[in-house]
Amino acid sequence: MELKRMQTEEYIAHVRESAGEDSQAYHDLPKIITQGDKARPGYSKVLQPNYTEFHNSKVPPRISDWKFCGSFPSPLKSNPYQTxxxxxxxxxxxxxxxxxxxxxxxxxxxxxFMRAGPREFLAFHPDSVKAAVVTCGGLCPGLNSVVREIYASLTKLYGAKNVFGIPMGFRGFYSTEFHIKELTDQSVEY
Incomplete structure (x- = not known):
């Protein structure tokens, strides 16, 4: 059996093409079948959607339904890092x-539950977004790396211009003792 490197552009394109429009990442695609499809080797169950129940009562409110929101193509479409x-x-x-x-x-x-992940369209244009990163509940190893990666994703992948750090957890939002800090490449490096 030949092992194939999972992040090659050819493999990603092949899997994306075979999975259709309802697919996310190459390693975690839903296996979509249609009525009358034969059983697939290695799979023992077929999950049947309860579309009416899901769409009548289970869908959370969407920010994109608000009147002041738009519909902007995701910058990830044209980002060279998207593959x-x-x-x-x-x-x-x-x-x-x-x-x-x-x-x-x-x-x-x-x-x-609705699946999280990057969507094809955004409710807000990245130029107008002001994002804030806050950590609550204590310290853990690697937390600075998480904050740095959130900052890098917002600025490098999405193109957000304003990203802020909130000190001291939720208290940092309302306390006058602490000042919100604008995050920069220098402030989040090791």
Whole structure:
């Protein structure tokens, strides 16, 4: 068996083409089947969507439904780094199951949630966005790296101009003792 490097552009293009528009990253694509498809080797269950139940009561309010929001193409479409991210966007129809354990011989049910990830269209233009990064709940190893990567994603991948750091957790939002700090490349380096 030949091993193939997973991040090659050819492999990503092949998987994206075979998965269709409801696909996200090359390593985690939903396996979409249609009525009458034969069983696939290695798969033991077919999940049937309850479309009416999901779309009537389970969909959270969307910020894009607000009147002052727009619809802007994601800058990730033209970003040269997009192939390293899997080269695709998350569809609004993708969900994540909360119960991953099921029974091999009996039908089981599970709740599902909207899948997070980059969308093809943004509700706000990156030039007008003011983003804030706040950490709450204590310190942990690697937290500075997480803040740096959030900053880098917002500025380098999305093109956001204003990213701020909020000191002292939630208290930093309302306390007059602390000052919000604008993050820069220099302030987030090691």
């Amino acid at each position: 390293n991210l899997g080269g695709a966007f998350v569809s609004d129809n993708e969900t994540v199951l909360s119960d991953i354990v099921s029974h091999a011989k009996i039908s089981t049910i599970s709740r599902e």
